[in-house]
Amino acid sequence: MLVNARLAPDMYPLARQVQIATDAVKGCVARLAGVDVPSYADDEASIAELKARIAKTLAFIQTVKPEQIDGSEDKTINIKLPSRELSFNGQMFLLHFALPNFYFHISCSYAILRHNGVKIGKMDFLGAV
Numbered sequence: 001m002l003v004n005a006r007l008a009p010d011m012y013p014l015a016r017q018v019q020i021a022t023d024a025v026k027g028c029v030a031r032l033a034g035v036d037v038p039s040y041a042d043d044e045a046s047i048a049e050l051k052a053r054i055a056k057t058l059a060f061i062q063t064v065k066p067e068q069i070d071g072s073e074d075k076t077i078n079i080k081l082p083s084r085e086l087s088f089n090g091q092m093f094l095l096h097f098a099l100p101n102f103y104f105h106i107s108c109s110y111a112i113l114r115h116n117g118v119k120i121g122k123m124d125f126l127g128a129v
Contacts, residue, residue, distance in 0.1 A: 001046075002014060002047060002113075002116055002118075003044065003046060003047060003050065005112050006112060007108070007111055007112055012108070013112070014050075014112045015044050015045070015050060016042075017106075017108045017109040017112065018105075018109055019040070019042050019044065021102055021105040021109065022040070022053055022054060022057040024101045025057050025061065025098075025102060026060050026061065028093070028094060028098035028099075029060070029061045029064050030060075030064075031077050031093065032069045032072040032075065032077070033064045033069050034068065035064065035068070038060050040053060073090045073091040074089050074090060075089065076089060076090075077090055079097070106125075107125075110124075
């Protein structure tokens with residue numbers, strides 16, 4: 001099944017890549033806006049369920065108003081990882097943690113899809129199709 005496809009044995013499968021990418025988006029927006037980060041079950045087992053997760057994430061970020069994020073450049077953002085805690089100001093969090101993490105997992109998702117024969121190209125990745 002495509003949601004379990006991976007590029008290498010030590011890489012996460014497609015479903016986990018999409019879960020992490022959507023977590024990066026909702027976590028970034030929520031932290032910068034000062035609202036609770038929505039929690040998802042991470043139990044998607046089909047492409048349709050992954051699409052629904054993406055739609056749910058888009059719906060969440062659309063609830064946040066620009067003025068909730070405006071001025072968050074210097075806001076302190078703390079991230080707890082399993083092995084350590086990271087601290088950033090809002091701008092550094094966005095530019096040097098959240099966006100790179102998002103693009104890494106989206107790139108992995110794209111590569112998994114391509115590797116498994118899905119006919120997508122660079123313009124699909126860029127959202128220009």
